[in-house]
Amino acid sequence: xxxxxxxxxxxxxxxxxxxxxxxxxxxxxxxxxxxxxxxxxxxxxxxxxxxxxxxxxxxxxxxxxxxxxxxxxxxxxxxxxxxxxxxxxxxxxxxxxxxxxxxxxxxxxxxxxxxxxxxxxxxxxxxxxxxxxxxxxxxxxxxxxxxxxxxxxxxxxxxxxxxxxxxxxxxxxxxxxxxxxxxxxxxxxxxxxxxxxxxxxxxxxxxxxxxxxxxxxxxxxxxxxxxxxxxxxxxxxxxxxxxxxxxxxx
Amino acid sequence: xxxxxxxxxxxxxxxxxxxxxxxxxxxxxxxxxxxxxxxxxxxxxxxxxxxxxxxxxxxxxxxxxxxxxxxxxxxxxxxxxxxxxxxxxxxxxxxxxxxxxxxxxxxxxxxxxxxxxxxxxxxxxxxxxxxxxxxxxxxxxxxxxxxxxxxxxxxxxxxxxxxxxxxxxxxxxxxxxxxxxxxxxxxxxxxxxxxxxxxxxxxxxxxxxxxxxxxxxxxxxxxxxxxxxx
Numbered sequence: 001x002x003x004x005x006x007x008x009x010x011x012x013x014x015x016x017x018x019x020x021x022x023x024x025x026x027x028x029x030x031x032x033x034x035x036x037x038x039x040x041x042x043x044x045x046x047x048x049x050x051x052x053x054x055x056x057x058x059x060x061x062x063x064x065x066x067x068x069x070x071x072x073x074x075x076x077x078x079x080x081x082x083x084x085x086x087x088x089x090x091x092x093x094x095x096x097x098x099x100x101x102x103x104x105x106x107x108x109x110x111x112x113x114x115x116x117x118x119x120x121x122x123x124x125x126x127x128x129x130x131x132x133x134x135x136x137x138x139x140x141x142x143x144x145x146x147x148x149x150x151x152x153x154x155x156x157x158x159x160x161x162x163x164x165x166x167x168x169x170x171x172x173x174x175x176x177x178x179x180x181x182x183x184x185x186x187x188x189x190x191x192x193x194x195x196x197x198x199x200x201x202x203x204x205x206x207x208x209x210x211x212x213x214x215x216x217x218x219x220x221x222x223x224x225x226x227x228x229x230x231x232x233x234x235x236x237x238x239x240x241x242x243x244x245x246x247x248x249x250x
Numbered sequence: 251x252x253x254x255x256x257x258x259x260x261x262x263x264x265x266x267x268x269x270x271x272x273x274x275x276x277x278x279x280x281x282x283x284x285x286x287x288x289x290x291x292x293x294x295x296x297x298x299x300x301x302x303x304x305x306x307x308x309x310x311x312x313x314x315x316x317x318x319x320x321x322x323x324x325x326x327x328x329x330x331x332x333x334x335x336x337x338x339x340x341x342x343x344x345x346x347x348x349x350x351x352x353x354x355x356x357x358x359x360x361x362x363x364x365x366x367x368x369x370x371x372x373x374x375x376x377x378x379x380x381x382x383x384x385x386x387x388x389x390x391x392x393x394x395x396x397x398x399x400x401x402x403x404x405x406x407x408x409x410x411x412x413x414x415x416x417x418x419x420x421x422x423x424x425x426x427x428x429x430x431x432x433x434x435x436x437x438x439x440x441x442x443x444x445x446x447x448x449x450x451x452x453x454x455x456x457x458x459x460x461x462x463x464x465x466x467x468x469x470x471x472x473x474x475x476x477x478x479x480x
Contacts, residue, residue, distance in 0.1 A: 095380035
């Protein structure tokens with residue numbers, strides 16, 4: 001990519017989205033620069049997931065503009081696939097392919113989308129399995145792994161495609177407490193290596209140490225954006241203060 | 251009344267002469283039925299009304315009427331139409347064997363497409379989303395993700411349907427064919443011993459059903475190796 005480091009990689013302009021009568025997103029504006037790490041938080045139903053799902057078109061926005069890596073998301077299938085190749089996504093419920101071994105979970109898209117030969121795809125896959133510290137699980141099926149291991153496989157699967165941006169949709173919410181840190185550690189390392197990340201999470205310790213920018217959403221709106229220091233010490237909005245009070249009180 | 255065991259034993263080899271025809275009906279009808287089922291399934295899940303509607307009507311008709319009636323319509327009904335008698339398909343449609351294959355295939359296709367649709371609907375949405383997010387196209391998702399998972403989910407019901415199909419082939423005897431049941435009826439006409447002869451026939455059907463059940467059981471276990479043992 002030839003763009004300068006400060007060039008925005010994701011731009012959301014006045015993005016709106018309804019599900020029936022429910023207004024999921026109301027005029028959301030957000031600009032993400034290359035290498036920037038953004039943590040999105042907010043109460044459930046506030047539109048956090050919907051926002052990041054719109055970025056790779058798992059949800060279709062109703063109005064406004066979404067531009068990813070210079071391409072605007074319209075109805076064109078070609079553009080959607082091009083954008084999806086640049087954007088990796090990690091889900092709350094892992095969503096590994098249950099019928100494929102770990103290694104094949106990683107190589108499937110490399111072979112189908114990147115048209116990579118089998119041996120080369122395997123090499124890439126092994127490299128990323130090492131990076132998430134589970135190269136020894138390559139020949140197991142997802143159901144034979146713990147939740148934390150499954151989520152690390154899911155991260156490796158997304159990384160294999162060499163995306164420009166990684167989206168995390170509550171990656172630790174479905175995990176048993178003792179497995180949360182192994183996933184957060186991998187994410188923290190990714191952040192340190194300069195990966196552009198948008199992460200929906202309630203792990204405020206992680207947010208404080210990793211985020212360049214905190215985004216607080218409520219009722220489909222972005223209520224507040226601030227660097228973590230300011231966000232945690234001195235939130236401007238009452239809604240932010242209330243939310244932080246609720247999740248940090250215990 | 252006396253139950254003559256030796257008659258049962260003696261009649262079994264004769265009845266096995268009909269097993270060839272029974273197996274031909276079974277294999278041909280289930281193979282053609284499976285092809286029809288896949289086509290119908292693709293039409294049903296296409297989301298286009300002009301494909302969904304004919305598929306739904308087809309399924310409704312063949313699930314909603316007895317196979318025996320369908321065989322009679324095809325065997326006795328179609329030849330009433332002149333364009334059928336003069337058409338290119340007449341050499342096929344005047345043969346009772348092919349009429350049975352047609353009826354059984356169409357029937358199987360309707361049931362199996364619904365079985366497969368259940369399998370497709372059983373694939374978790376999130377898994378398909380993950381594939382989309384990786385840039386895997388819609389048709390590739392169907393081939394590499396949906397199909398293998400849906401097939402595994404469909405096997406128990408499909409095995410059930412195969413066993414039904416074995417038993418449905420017996421209806422061929424109503425249109426003069428000498429399948430196992432047809433042979434059994436012939437022997438009964440000669441010996442006047444329906445009890446023994448039909449018990450002999452039943453036991454052969456039971457063996458066939460057992461083999462199908464075992465075969466699909468093995469297949470199911472093989473295809474479920476990735477599912478967590480609980």
